[in-house]
Amino acid sequence: GEYRMVLRQDGTYTGYRDDWQFGFSTPQGTIVTTIESTDPGTWSSSGNQMTITDPGSPAEVTLQLEVGGQLTSIPFGGTRTVGADAISGTGTYRCEDQVLTTEYQDVTAIFDYVGEPTPPPET
Secondary structure, three states: OEEEEEEOOOOEEEEEEEEEEEEEEEOOEEEEEEEEEEEEEEEEEEOOEEEEEOOOEEEEEEEEEEEOOEEEEEOOOOEEEEOHHHOOEEEEEEEEOOEEEEEEOOEEEEEEOOOOOOOOOOO
């Protein structure tokens, strides 16, 4: 999956988790977690510091068990809230050749410019 973000000139921000997947192995097979969300918030910058503020937003979460290449859904209950502390914070940033690099709490994130923002497909 990917994480897309739109930083608008008016200081609003939207992050999109598109088909985020991660897995971990168990004796029964691999548990695959998929997350989809739209995360609205605000942003500001001063010097080389950028602040993202996200009040928390709902995310659609699915769990599946992969055994022998076959995925089986695990009942889970669907929507969870992504906590504000998962996205919000202040860190350093730099922008070079249409690449935004941010550093926050020892995590470096690199965002490539992919074009003008388009809304996600309606579900």
